[in-house]
Amino acid sequence: MVEQPPKIRIHDVSYAYGDRQALRNVTLDVPSKAVTVLFGPAGSGKTTMLRLINRLNDLVDNTRMSGRILLDGQDVYAPGVDVTALRRRVGMVFALPLPLPGTVRENVLYGPKLAGVREQSRLDEALQRSLTQAALWDEVKDRLDDPARALSGGQQQRLCIARSLALEPEVLLLDEPTSGLDPISTGKVEASLLDLKKEYTIIIIPHSVQQAARVADCAAFFLMGELIEYRAGREIFTTPCDQRTEDYVTGRFG
Amino acid sequence: MEKKESFINQIGRARRAEFAIETLIRTLGFSSIGFVLLIFFFLLREGLPVFFEVRPGNLFSTQWYPTFDLYGTLPLILGSVLVTVTAVAIALPLGVATAVFVREVAPGWAREVLKPMIEVLAGIPSVVLGFFGMTLVAPLIRETLRVPTGLTAFTGALLLAYMALPTIISVAEDALDAVPKGYRDAALAMGATRWQTIWRVVVPAARSGIVTAVMLGMGRAIGETMAVMMVTGNAARMPLTADSLLRPVRTMTATIAAEMGEVAQGSVHYHALFGIGIVLFLLTFLINLAAASTIFKKRRRGGLR
Numbered sequence: 323m324v325e326q327p328p329k330i331r332i333h334d335v336s337y338a339y340g341d342r343q344a345l346r347n348v349t350l351d352v353p354s355k356a357v358t359v360l361f362g363p364a365g366s367g368k369t370t371m372l373r374l375i376n377r378l379n380d381l382v383d384n385t386r387m388s389g390r391i392l393l394d395g396q397d398v399y400a401p402g403v404d405v406t407a408l409r410r411r412v413g414m415v416f417a418l419p420l421p422l423p424g425t426v427r428e429n430v431l432y433g434p435k436l437a438g439v440r441e442q443s444r445l446d447e448a449l450q451r452s453l454t455q456a457a458l459w460d461e462v463k464d465r466l467d468d469p470a471r472a473l474s475g476g477q478q479q480r481l482c483i484a485r486s487l488a489l490e491p492e493v494l495l496l497d498e499p500t501s502g503l504d505p506i507s508t509g510k511v512e513a514s515l516l517d518l519k520k521e522y523t524i525i526i527i528p529h530s531v532q533q534a535a536r537v538a539d540c541a542a543f544f545l546m547g548e549l550i551e552y553r554a555g556r557e558i559f560t561t562p563c564d565q566r567t568e569d570y571v572t573g574r575f576g
Numbered sequence: 577m578e579k580k581e582s583f584i585n586q587i588g589r590a591r592r593a594e595f596a597i598e599t600l601i602r603t604l605g606f607s608s609i610g611f612v613l614l615i616f617f618f619l620l621r622e623g624l625p626v627f628f629e630v631r632p633g634n635l636f637s638t639q640w641y642p643t644f645d646l647y648g649t650l651p652l653i654l655g656s657v658l659v660t661v662t663a664v665a666i667a668l669p670l671g672v673a674t675a676v677f678v679r680e681v682a683p684g685w686a687r688e689v690l691k692p693m694i695e696v697l698a699g700i701p702s703v704v705l706g707f708f709g710m711t712l713v714a715p716l717i718r719e720t721l722r723v724p725t726g727l728t729a730f731t732g733a734l735l736l737a738y739m740a741l742p743t744i745i746s747v748a749e750d751a752l753d754a755v756p757k758g759y760r761d762a763a764l765a766m767g768a769t770r771w772q773t774i775w776r777v778v779v780p781a782a783r784s785g786i787v788t789a790v791m792l793g794m795g796r797a798i799g800e801t802m803a804v805m806m807v808t809g810n811a812a813r814m815p816l817t818a819d820s821l822l823r824p825v826r827t828m829t830a831t832i833a834a835e836m837g838e839v840a841q842g843s844v845h846y847h848a849l850f851g852i853g854i855v856l857f858l859l860t861f862l863i864n865l866a867a868a869s870t871i872f873k874k875r876r877r878g879g880l881r
Contacts, residue, residue, distance in 0.1 A: 410767035420758040433766035
């Protein structure tokens with residue numbers, strides 16, 4: 323296998339909300355076209371890490387950041403970076419499936435329309451492609467003009483994934499995308515992730531260690547804002563190097 | 577044994593006090609409902625006779641000259657409608673824009689300063705605003721628009737818009753505040769700019785709350801008396817010509833306030849003024865009902881939109 327340069331390099335990033343230190347000196351290389359898992363207990367800084375990558379925390383007041391985040395070698399926090407263009411390259415799916423008001427179709431085409439795509443053929447193509455990639459097309463192809471809220475929870479979450487995919491991002495950030503879903507829906511989302519990693523770089527915060535072990539190509543264990551252990555493959559779940567990682571993956575933590 | 581008895585006595589005393597307080601609170605609560613009913617009853621008793629004393633043709637004619645037994649209420653109703661609708665047309669974009677600014681754009685410290693200032697706006701007595709309108713706004717309008725008098729429907733509408741603003745801003749702001757934060761994140765994450773997020777996601781999601789805000793503002797505007805009476809010129813003419821906005825007009829509220837002091841109690845004129853009161857009451861009631869129904873609709877659907 324040919325070594326590819328990392329898609330994202332996170333170098334010595336520290337971040338604080340006011341007095342609360344959320345991340346401490348995190349350094350991490352995210353490989354291209356693979357699933358990288360960030361896991362750890364609640365409040366360990368995983369979500370903050372994700373939100374820093376596509377600069378979603380820009381509008382949060384009273385925060386401090388140091389370190390650099392490079393996407394394809396370019397600092398995303400460099401002056402002059404087009405933040406909206408960055409966010410189109412780096413899509414994000416949130417813990418709560420939150421369809422925007424409107425129909426299934428409107429939800430998926432929201433991003434492309436904001437980006438200025440007008441031709442009906444391209445919009446139709448994006449609609450079908452992204453819904454198919456999110457493993458939702460067969461279930462909703464006859465309900466494209468129904469309100470998005472009429473879908474089930476699992477469908478809503480896959481709709482949110484489709485909504486991000488419609489922009490053809492390069493990186494997909496997923497923050498506990500299956501936290502509110504039943505095992506069957508979870509299985510569908512995970513299966514679509516395995517499909518998606520052929521084309522996309524995926525960073526996911528799983529909602530359990532088991533899920534982390536199922537989907538990870540690389541895994542990073544976070545604890546209280548620090549990156550404790552980061553390794554390729556799944557050995558981190560079977561033969562962790564750090565005692566704290568072992569305690570967590572074996573469920574011996576608090 | 578003795579000790580136990582005194583304990584029971586104590587409980588009894590506590591129960592009696594409880595009962596007394598509950599009764600007091602209940603009485604006070606019901607009496608306020610009673611007062612509203614009494615007012616309504618009084619309004620009907622004094623106002624309804626006019627519908628029998630004056631022929632409907634006269635009552636809904638275009639001339640209000642009580643001294644000549646002409647009780648045409650149409651110019652007054654239309655006057656109120658014209659001033660109110662214009663006021664809302666001015667206040668709506670201003671109010672919503674301000675709410676968006678305060679909620680979505682202004683930095684934290686600015687929000688802390690702006691919000692109390694908007695509350696203070698709501699507390700300015702209307703007579704003060706009317707005075708301000710008479711001495712500053714009216715001359716300004718007369719000179720800049722070159723009209724014979726600055727006391728016009730437009731002047732009144734401007735002041736009313738100003739008075740409806742605090743209501744519209746604070747209710748609209750609450751509606752914006754109720755939009756889930758996830759909507760903003762989702763839109764931003766899809767590459768929406770800040771403005772696209774606000775105008776295409778947040779404001780539409782808060783739409784029903786904003787409609788409520790406007791209804792409440794309108795309810796406040798149509799019932800307002802003092803400021804309107806001071807600046808609208810009070811000529812009971814039909815506001816049907818194109819330039820009506822820039823000519824004097826007379827509203828229902830101003831008519832009641834201006835004439836009630838010099839009317840013989842129990843006369844036809846007296847009943848007619850109360851009749852106007854009934855119409856006004858119905859209008860505000862309908863507007864508030866519309867506002868309330870949008871709130872209920874929102875609750876029933878269990879969310880925004």
